[in-house]
Structures are given as C-alpha cells and as structure tokens.
Amino acid sequence: MTDNTEPTTGPESPDAPLHRRGIKSYVIRAGRMTQAQTRGLEEVWPRLGLTLADGRQDLDALFGRRAPRVLEVGFGMGQSLIEQAQTHPDTDFIGIEVHAPGVGKLLDEADKRGLTNLRVYREDALAVLEQCIPESRLDTLQLFFPDPWPKKKHHKRRILQPAFVELIRTRLNIGGTLHMATDWEAYAEWMADVMENAPGYTNTATAETAPYVPRPAFRPLTKFEARGEKLGHGVWDLIYRRDS
Ligand SMILES: C[S@@+](CC[C@H](N)C(=O)[O-])C[C@H]1O[C@@H](n2cnc3c(N)ncnc32)[C@H](O)[C@@H]1O
Numbered sequence: 632m633t634d635n636t637e638p639t640t641g642p643e644s645p646d647a648p649l650h651r652r653g654i655k656s657y658v659i660r661a662g663r664m665t666q667a668q669t670r671g672l673e674e675v676w677p678r679l680g681l682t683l684a685d686g687r688q689d690l691d692a693l694f695g696r697r698a699p700r701v702l703e704v705g706f707g708m709g710q711s712l713i714e715q716a717q718t719h720p721d722t723d724f725i726g727i728e729v730h731a732p733g734v735g736k737l738l739d740e741a742d743k744r745g746l747t748n749l750r751v752y753r754e755d756a757l758a759v760l761e762q763c764i765p766e767s768r769l770d771t772l773q774l775f776f777p778d779p780w781p782k783k784k785h786h787k788r789r790i791l792q793p794a795f796v797e798l799i800r801t802r803l804n805i806g807g808t809l810h811m812a813t814d815w816e817a818y819a820e821w822m823a824d825v826m827e828n829a830p831g832y833t834n835t836a837t838a839e840t841a842p843y844v845p846r847p848a849f850r851p852l853t854k855f856e857a858r859g860e861k862l863g864h865g866v867w868d869l870i871y872r873r874d875s
C-alpha cells in the first residue's frame with residue numbers, strides 16, 4: 632500500500648459509500664503475475680469469475696442450491712478463503728478483491744482443489760454489495776485485515792465507514808454476522824466506534840472481552856497475519872450480529 636494518491640471528492644454526500652464519493656479504500660499495486668496466477672485469471676475465470684455487468688445475482692441459482700453463505704471483502708492472496716471453502720463444502724463463499732495477482736491465485740487454487748462452492752469478483756467490494764448482492768442473503772461478511780490507512784488525512788479511505796456497515800447490514804440475514812479482524816489497534820478502536828454507533832447491530836462479545844472477541848479458531852491464519860504475529864503485533868477480532 633502506498634499513500635501517494637490523494638482522494639478525490641465527488642458530488643455525493645459525505646454519508647454516501649466511498650465509491651460514490653470518488654474515494655478508494657485501496658491502491659492498485661502493479662505486480663508481476665506468476666504463471667499459476669495468470670492461469671487462474673485466464674482459464675479458471677470463465678467458470679468462477681463474476682463481474683458487475685452480471686448484475687444482481689440470484690445466489691441460489693448461482694450455486695445451484697441453498698446453503699449458508701459467506702462473503703469476504705478484500706481477501707488478499709486468498710489463503711483464508713480457500714481454506715474455509717475447502718473445510719466447509721456445505722457453505723457457499725463469495726470473495727471480492729481488486730488485486731489481480733490475489734484473484735488469479737485464488738482461482739488457480741480453487742481449480743486445483745476442485746472447489747465448486749466459491750465465486751470471485753475482481754471489483755470494488757462496495758459496488759458489488761450495492762449492485763450485485765440482493766438484500767438479506769448473507770450469513771456472514773468477513774473483513775480481515777483491511778488496509779489501516781494510518782495517517783489522519785487518509786482515515787476517510789478506511790473501508791469501514793458508517794455507510795459501508797449500513798450497506799452490509801441490508802445484505803446480511805437477520806441474525807447474520809459481520810466479522811472483522813485487524814492488527815492495527817487504532818483501527819480496532821475505530822471499528823468498535825463505528826459499530827457501536829451503527830443501528831441494527833449487536834456486539835456478540837461477552838462483558839469480559841468486549842468490544843472484542845477471542846480469536847475464533849475457525850478463522851484461518853493468513854500470510855498477512857502470520858507476518859504480523861512474527862513482528863509481535865496484537866490482533867483484534869470483532870463480531871457484530873444483524874438484529875434488525
Ligand atoms: C491489507 S490487505 C489484507 C488481505 C487479506 N485479508 C489478509 O488478511 O491477508 C487488504 C486487501 O483489501 C483489498 N481491498 C481494499 N479495498 C477494497 C475494496 N473496496 N474492494 C475490494 N478489495 C479491497 C486490497 O486490495 C488488499 O488486498
């Protein structure tokens with residue numbers, strides 16, 4: 632992540648989701664693609680890739696069944712998503728990521744492991760949620776280690792904003808959960824602050840650990856998190872349930 636691109640502001644109100652305000656929560660990094668990643672993007676994409684142009688999805692038709700559904704925003708290189716999709720064949724997973732090598736890697740792995748319960752967008756997650764995911768259709772939305780945008784002048788680029796969590800709320804089923812994790816303490820506090828002020832959610836943490844929950848064993852360790860652990864970083868998990 633670099634910080635040399637200044638956000639531009641659009642005509643939309645400050646309460647609108649970031650992509651409507653011309654602000655991006657990511658920087659597209661140039662990166663060389665490995666052979667496997669290229670193969671994923673070229674050969675596996677037609678089967679598992681989705682675009683905004685596909686429009687609003689009928690998720691039952693997309694997966695050919697009705698199963699619990701998990702959507703992950705910003706899966707990076709996709710290790711955690713692949714592992715979860717493989718471990719939970721009875722759950723359907725949708726991943727959204729803008730970083731092409733990560734999308735290619737996920738597709739390549741999904742194909743090598745013969746996974747049929749996974750679909751992928753290479754798009755801005757906010758646009759996908761708004762335009763492609765119908766209301767009240769997700770059981771879990773995962774946001775693991777989002778870019779912390781540590782400088783104050785860049786806080787507006789943090790993906791977790793009131794408008795984003797309200798958009799997520801409408802896509803979750805009642806009782807569905809928003810699961811976040813970060814290794815940046817100030818971002819963990821920001822997340823808790825945004826969520827405590829977000830209508831329609833309840834924190835699932837117990838009084839002993841609130842607002843955080845102990846690291847759930849079902850969240851696989853990502854490369855990013857493993858690197859943080861080696862550097863002695865803490866990790867904070869937050870799980871909120873849609874109640875209304
Ligand atoms: C710090 S990385 C963490 C990746 C992964 N979750 C992990 O734990 O290793 C954050 C990722 O979010 C992606 N991202 C940020 N904003 C996004 C958006 N609006 N739509 C899709 N992906 C986004 C970035 O491209 C980046 O790969």
